[in-house]
Amino acid sequence: MKRGKKARTVKQDDDQKLWRRSLDPVEVWDSDQEWEVGEIVDVWDDPMDPKRASRKYKVSWIDWQREDGSNTTWMSEQECQDSLPNILKAWKSKYSQGKAKLPPLPESHQTSLFHLDLEETLLNIHYVPLTTPATSTSRKRKTPPSRVVDDDDDELDIIDMAAPSPPRAATPPQPAVRMRKSVRAVSASTQSSRAVSEELPTQYDSPSPPRPAHPVPSSSGSPYKRPRIPPINTTPARRPSIASTSTPSSSRTLVNPVSAPSSSHQGKSRGKGQSKVTIMNDWDTGEASVITVLNEVDDEEGPPLPEWFKYLEAKYLRDDETTIDSSFFAACDGSTGRCTNPDACDCQSDSTLKNDVGERIVAYDRQRRYTFPAPGGALVIECNEACECEPDTCVNRVAQRPRDVALQIFKTADANARAAQRGWGVRVTERLQRGQVIGLYTGELMCVVLCFLCLRGDLRLIVVACRPRVKAHRLKAPQKHYVFDIDFNENAEQDDDMSEKWSVLSYNCGNWSRFLNHSCDPNVRLYPVLFDHPQIPKLAFVAAKDITPFDELVIDYLDAAGVRTAALKRERLKRPKDSTACLCGAGPAKCRRWFPG
Numbered sequence: 241m242k243r244g245k246k247a248r249t250v251k252q253d254d255d256q257k258l259w260r261r262s263l264d265p266v267e268v269w270d271s272d273q274e275w276e277v278g279e280i281v282d283v284w285d286d287p288m289d290p291k292r293a294s295r296k297y298k299v300s301w302i303d304w305q306r307e308d309g310s311n312t313t314w315m316s317e318q319e320c321q322d323s324l325p326n327i328l329k330a331w332k333s334k335y336s337q338g339k340a341k342l343p344p345l346p347e348s349h350q351t352s353l354f355h356l357d358l359e360e361t362l363l364n365i366h367y368v369p370l371t372t373p374a375t376s377t378s379r380k381r382k383t384p385p386s387r388v389v390d391d392d393d394d395e396l397d398i399i400d401m402a403a404p405s406p407p408r409a410a411t412p413p414q415p416a417v418r419m420r421k422s423v424r425a426v427s428a429s430t431q432s433s434r435a436v437s438e439e440l441p442t443q444y445d446s447p448s449p450p451r452p453a454h455p456v457p458s459s460s461g462s463p464y465k466r467p468r469i470p471p472i473n474t475t476p477a478r479r480p481s482i483a484s485t486s487t488p489s490s491s492r493t494l495v496n497p498v499s500a501p502s503s504s505h506q507g508k509s510r511g512k513g514q515s516k517v518t519i520m521n522d523w524d525t526g527e528a529s530v531i532t533v534l535n536e537v538d539d540e541e542g543p544p545l546p547e548w549f550k551y552l553e554a555k556y557l558r559d560d561e562t563t564i565d566s567s568f569f570a571a572c573d574g575s576t577g578r579c580t581n582p583d584a585c586d587c588q589s590d591s592t593l594k595n596d597v598g599e600r601i602v603a604y605d606r607q608r609r610y611t612f613p614a615p616g617g618a619l620v621i622e623c624n625e626a627c628e629c630e631p632d633t634c635v636n637r638v639a640q641r642p643r644d645v646a647l648q649i650f651k652t653a654d655a656n657a658r659a660a661q662r663g664w665g666v667r668v669t670e671r672l673q674r675g676q677v678i679g680l681y682t683g684e685l686m687c688v689v690l691c692f693l694c695l696r697g698d699l700r701l702i703v704v705a706c707r708p709r710v711k712a713h714r715l716k717a718p719q720k721h722y723v724f725d726i727d728f729n730e731n732a733e734q735d736d737d738m739s740e741k742w743s744v745l746s747y748n749c750g751n752w753s754r755f756l757n758h759s760c761d762p763n764v765r766l767y768p769v770l771f772d773h774p775q776i777p778k779l780a781f782v783a784a785k786d787i788t789p790f791d792e793l794v795i796d797y798l799d800a801a802g803v804r805t806a807a808l809k810r811e812r813l814k815r816p817k818d819s820t821a822c823l824c825g826a827g828p829a830k831c832r833r834w835f836p837g
């Protein structure tokens with residue numbers, strides 16, 4: 241077996257990081273105008289700064305507010321000393337001397353590292369940057385009633401919005417604001433997303449970075465005035481409330497270019513010609529084919545996704561590995577035609593794929609169709625970056641190619657009203673042949689060693705925690721509905737050491753495949769395939785039969801749960817406690833009436 245020739249370092253793709261700091265929004269102020277200070281409503285200390293030298297105070301303003309109704313900014317201790325010494329003194333005597341306690345954190349915001357229950361919330365840790373002032377922002381007091389803007393106006397003012405927000409009367413000059421695009425989903429608000437945006441800190445709610453003291457405000461009018469150069473607000477990472485969802489943002493709407501024949505839909509319909517197909521522009525599919533969204537059933541604009549959802553076309557989110565040395569890959573020398581012969585292609589030397597008569601075979605035919613070499617879903621080992629074969633022509637590189645099947649995410653509706661509970665699903669808009677590889681399952685890899693700094697008071701602890709499959713299996717709804725195991729060992733679920741196995745969670749990040757529904761009579765199968773990592777396989781979806789346009793793509797969730805053989809499925813016929821009633825409509829002869837999860 242030949243190894244990769246040169247040691248190669250693959251840097252972790254920045255895109256894999258779920259959280260990325262956005263550009264700071266900038267507020268521009270009329271330097272001559274002054275506003276009256278209300279009170280100090282909050283305080284924030286940098287957990288990395290035990291001496292509290294960088295303490296910030298959140299100050300409310302009486303006659304000024306932003307378009308989103310918020311009226312607070314953050315000021316440094318020095319700025320408060322200079323500008324509002326009495327208010328600062330009063331605040332300190334009230335809170336710092338233990339005479340009063342800051343209001344308790346709302347439960348939904350207790351996500352700072354100080355509150356983490358490792359067992360239950362390990363999943364969330366890497367979303368929580370150490371310096372996020374989660375505790376302080378969540379203590380934000382409710383905007384006084386006079387500040388609450390009415391429902392129609394309650395949109396953040398975001399450059400790039402399709403429709404400009406309506407003009408407002410009787411507000412001071414509004415700061416010109418640049419905000420990152422991702423907030424659009426919140427601003428294009430439904431009632432629920434609005435509720436979230438009120439409760440959560442806005443981008444302005446974050447403390448400003450250390451900066452020189454500002455001039456003392458003028459003494460005219462109220463004793464406390466806004467400093468002439470206002471603080472520059474920065475945007476710390478924040479993780480929105482778990483319950484919040486957003487409809488697709490930054491997408492392009494077309495009128496009905498690829499909708500299914502209307503006869504295929506029953507139930508509440510928008511009527512012929514009114515359905516809108518939306519191209520998911522903000523899902524970075526790279527070179528892969530387009531993904532559209534269509535709802536011909538009701539008024540839901542798009543599939544519900546967590547507000548922070550990150551689209552990953554073909555990669556796992558895994559924080560543990562920054563480098564993969566290609567010397568770990570078995571590589572072939574690419575001599576012409578050798579990859580078609582598993583005995584000649586070094587990559588495939590460990591492959592166990594065999595045909596019906598026991599001959600070793602390549603996983604794909606010359607049309608790049610999967611040959612279903614093993615009913616148990618044996619591991620496919622494709623050629624990789626360290627190989628010398630020609631990527632465009634090698635027959636053993638299929639799952640790693642950009643997805644060339646256009647997909648549509650659509651709201652399901654079946655004859656049976658209950659079946660509509662299946663929510664959103666995925667379908668093709670073109671014909672697929674049996675064996676055609678559709679794409680890969682992506683999401684967060686759930687077997688990683690996390691290394692993070694935990695702060696308790698002045699103590700800094702390095703905590704190393706494993707987030708094995710066993711944790712994935714303990715997830716509660718709604719996350720638990722988006723966990724797939726990627727075993728390729730038929731009996732893997734019987735092994736004791738679950739930490740060695742991988743699960744992938746596609747709730748927080750993932751791709752179109754998170755919308756694949758279950759059927760006991762699936763038209764899509766999964767197989768594990770290695771190509772970009774020496775040990776951790778991807779799961780590839782493949783057409784298990786010929787599929788006609790607008791057929792829903794459905795998989796058997798028991799396949800995904802690592803139960804592939806008929807024997808094991810029979811064993812599992814007894815419905816487990818934590819299963820879900822199946823509405824696949826496959827008919828009594830085929831439907832098991834439940835699926836895992």
Ligand SMILES: C[S@@+](CC[C@H](N)C(=O)[O-])C[C@H]1O[C@@H](n2cnc3c(N)ncnc32)[C@H](O)[C@@H]1O
Nearest residue numbers: 662663664721754755756757758821822823824
């Ligand atoms: C991975 S998600 C699939 C996408 C989901 N339909 C959505 O709208 O987000 C799995 C969930 O879809 C629903 N689902 C999928 N297949 C189903 C079926 N055959 N019967 C009932 N519910 C199903 C269940 O709520 C399940 O927990």
